[in-house]
Every structure is written in structure tokens, then in C-alpha cells.
Amino acid sequence: MKSAGEAADHIISAICDAHDNNPAALIEILHDVQGQKGHVPDGDLVVIAMALNLSRAEIFGTMSFYPDFHAQPPEAPVVKICRGEACQAMGALELADKFAAAPMAGEPVEVEPVYCLGNCALAPAAMIGDTLIGRADVARLQSVLADLKK
């Protein structure tokens, strides 16, 4: 019988295989791992390193460079509020403060800064999961979060 660890290794190996174990595809591989697990667990780095014939340090170096990748699962839903200049011009900083003060009735939310979501004509912009929100205000962010919980 396979241990849980070996089964997890198998998932990672399959992802690397799907990218031909190509070191150049490392960022795609990390995205795929995070897509499946919600984060990139520390123990998976060595499995990826073996598959791509790189060192664990190289995998860690790349992973830690990019803000998208997380070694720990998020503790709460992540709300990205854009802090780019266009959104600042429409009160994004005030929105972030207001939302952080009253995210959801008693429930934790992680508010992360992001710099431009490409929705600068409908600022301020925010993103929850893959859902982009234009002309964001506290009520709209709360309603998208509530929809996601359903």
C-alpha cells in the first residue's frame, strides 16, 4: 500500500511529466501544484527538483521570487485590492483601509495588495480568486465573498 507521502509525490511527478520535466516550465509547474493544493508545500520542492534535475535550492529560489506562490495555505479567503496609481486616483487606499476594518461579519479575510489588474478605467479594482471586480466598494467586495462561500 502506498503511503500518503508517496501518493502526493505521484501528483507532483505527474504535473512535472505533463511539462516534459522541462526546467524551463518550472513556473508553470509551480502554478499547477498551487492550483491543485492551494499552496506549494515545502516537501514538494525536492520532488520537483528530482523530476527537473535541479537542486532544491534552485526551486526554492525561483518560487520565493514570485509573489504568486505561497508555501503555506491561506488562512482565509484572499481579497486583492489594487494599489496601482489609477486605483489610488479613485480612492483604492481608502477602500483597502475601510474593507480591512470591516471585511465580513466576524469572519477573517486576508487583504493583499496587488499592483494593477488591468481594469484601470473602472477603478478601484479588486480580485477575489479569479473574479475581477471593477468600481469596487466595500459592499461589492462583501457580496462577492458571500457568493463564493455558497
Place this chain on the structure above:
Amino acid sequence: MSVIFVPNDSAAVSVGADDVAAAIVARAQEQNIDIEVRRNGSRGMFWLEPLVEIEHKGTRYAFGPVLPSEVPALFAAGLAHKSPGAIDHPKALGPTEQIDYLKNQERLTFARCGLAEPLDLQAYEQLGGLAGLKLALKATPKDIVETIAASGLRGRGGAGFPAGIKWKTVADQPGSEKYICCNADEGDSGTFADRLLMEADPYCLIEGMIIAGLATGAERGLIYLRSEYPAAIAVMGKAIEKMSAAGWLGDDVGSCGRRFEIEVRRGAGAYICGEESSMLESLEGKRGEVRAKPPIPAISGLFGRPTLVNNVLTLAAVPWIMAHGAKAYAEYGQGRSKGTQAFQLGGNIARGGLVEKAFGVTIRDLIEGFGGGTASGKPFATAQLGGPLGAYVNDEMLDLPMDYEALAKAGAMLGHGGIIVFDDQVDMAQMARFAFDFCAIESCGKCTPCRIGAVRGRETLDKIIAGDNVKENLLLVEDLCELMTDGSLCAMGGLTPMPVRSAIKLFPDHFASPGADQTAPNAASAKL
């Protein structure tokens, strides 16, 4: 049967387009009306999104911005059974193409955006797509390169380097292991043209990349697409599949015996990867640290091979140039800025969206004529041109023409064509601080002027904002700006001083706290 268009562009969806489309389908079913809802790309008039269009006798009529709750009233007013021009409703805008914002543009690259469903390859061809590629298949690589050179097309990513010279350099390198890398890491705040184009007209970019492959001898193309654009990633992936199935990508492009394949690679949230050498590192699966130049990527780029790195908008301009000729393209624009530019109006602006216009249009025409001034209705204070590394301009500079050289002469830059408008509530000392802050957060860390300079700049701005030795600290900032400009490896550290210096120069009273420091140069006129 009426055809109703509701965009599936992510900006339109971000303000409720999916709900509007669902409400239209539900209402039509309820009333037993036979309609077809098509999800087109956006026309780029974002302030009108969700923009609903109805086709009637070959003309499309616009309604917007439509709220889901307004759909029943629109049906009651006669949507889907009355002639749309005769519908009396506050959101009725008349024929779409007659809306001034759209009518006054010169759309070449973006001509098809919003007309059809983005993945409808047949519609793409009917609307003029693939004409450039078909001509390119009959031309020699040399002819294609000469056409691009003669058109005067310059890099639309920001640097404005002549595309023809870059293409020729790659074409002249021996061997067939060459790459076309499309930079779709559109990270500049205030820009969304790449996203709009990829979501609305993905085949246009693919066609441009295939033509670049034919011209340079490259057989592989990669699109480095930022992860913040999940919809664009999905559309481009599907568009590549459809182009492959139709024989325009693969081992035998358009039955000409040449190979060309394209792959989408996701970015991972690092702004610096929009810098070309950092993007190449990222495409190799590494940390996105910039490379020292030379060698230039055209000679030694991805995996050390000759690589053509072009922005989305540069490559997307290519099919039009091939189809209509270099001369037709060069007739637009002025001086050494030929053709059209996709200007993107964002921030505090009444009518935000995309304006494709020949070079030479003034900043005022864009902000006031197209954009309608500030969204808040408060007086205009400043606009930042060309993204987070671009200069701020004030009211007196609004009559400058948008052209690479004219802006450079005025100490500003066009960048990727973004224009971010601010009203008079803006605090320019905070914006200067933000420029350093952004650089500190996004610096790749390879060179000291950028890595350390940004942090020191932010600290010094904090002191200035607190009123601590303002005069001396402003001198320090100026000194630091000079060092970052001259000593940084790439444009991240090299151009961060641009917004900082322009803010200090144009708005000196924002940098002098009242009462805190009487020696400040503008203490007398300090902002209250």
C-alpha cells in the same frame, strides 16, 4: 431573431456583464422571444460597460451602462421587437459606431475588437483577419522585414525601438533555433490595451507572431502572459488550439511547409518580468532577475538563442501593416512616430477606456475630448503618462502632442500609452513616495542603485512628508535620482526617478510641510 451582444471582456464582467447576459436570456425566455445572446469582446468604452448592443438591419445599437435590474425595463421599452433606434430609454445610445468616443478614433489594430465573438475564426477572417498572413506566406522573409521597417513601427512596450531593425537583427542570425517572445506582462498601472486585445481579438496577436516567425526564421513563439489576467490566458490558449486545428500553426503553417508553434506561459505576479531580459529569465524557469546588456536578446536571448521580444501591441499591429502596406500605416502619425497608438484612459476620468489614435493627438484631446475630464468632477490636477515609471504632467503641458520625441523633449514618456488622471485631491509627495515604494517592492534586487536606492528614497520622502529638513532632503532625493538614473541596470531603477522628479518640479508646494520647516524653498506657498 434578434442578436444581442453582451461583452465577456473581464472589465465588462467586473461590472456585471455576466448578470446582464443572464437577465436578458431569462427575460427573453419568460416572454417567449427568440433571441441569440453573443458574448463579444469589448469595444473599449469601459465607462459604458456593460454595453449591450442589438443588431438591426446591419447596424448595431448600443445601450449602456446596463444594470441587470434594468433589463426588464429595456424589454418593456421594446428591446428585441422594436426597431432599436426607436427605443426610448435613458440608456439608449444610438448606433454604436456613431458614438463620438468611437467615431473619432482611428482604429487599425483594434478595428475588430468588440465586433464578434473572440474565438469565432470565421468571423475573424470575414472582418479582414488572416489577410496579412496570407500575403506574408507569399513574400520572402526579407520582404516582410522591409515592410515592417518601412512602416515605421516602433516597439509599443515603451522603449519605442524601431521594430524593423530588431526583426532584421534576428533574421540575420544563423540557425533555426530562434524564438518569438511576446511580452504580455502588462504590469504598468493605467494600461489594459494588451488585455483588451487578447480577450477581444486573440487571433490578431497570433497572426502577428506567425508573420514574425516567417520573417525571422523562428519556429517557436511564447506568450509571457501575466497571471493577473486569467481570462486572457484562457482565451489565448483556446485561440492557439483553434489556429492549430485550422492549420495556421503547427508543422505546415498555411501549407507553406514552414513550422511555427505558440505556447502561453503564465507570469507569477512579478512586475519586473515585463522588462525583457527578466522576462527571458522567467521563461527559462528562473528568478526574474534582469540581465546585463549586451548581448541584446536579438542576438542572444532565450536559452542564449536569437530572440525577437516584442510587446503585444507591436505584434498585433503587424497583420494590418502586412495587409494594407507599409505606406498606408506610415501615413498615420507624425515625425518619427508613425502609425497609431492605443491610448488608455484610466484613474479619475469620466470616460475611461481605450482610444486608438494616430500619434500627434494632444494630451488635452485625450483627457478632455475623449475622457471628459475627471470622474469626480473636481478640477484636474495632474496625469501620469506611461505607467508607474512615467512622468507626471500638469495643466500647462496638456497641449503637448503624444509622440515619442515631443514627450521625451518635455521630460516625459509615452511608455505603453497609459494616461492616469488625478483630481486636485492628489498629494504629490505621497505619489513620489509611492514611486519609490513600488520600486522597492518590485525591484529584482540585482543592482544596488535600484535595490537600495528605492528604499532610501522612500525613507527620505517620509522625512520630507514629516517636514524634517525638507530643503536638504529634497537635495538628497535629487542626488539619489541622478544616481539611480545613471547607475541602474534596467528601466525599473533607471526610470523610477521620472515620476519623482516630475512631481517635485511641477508641484513644489506639495513637498513643503507648513510650519515644520521654514527653510523649505516653497514654504511660503505651502499647501494648507
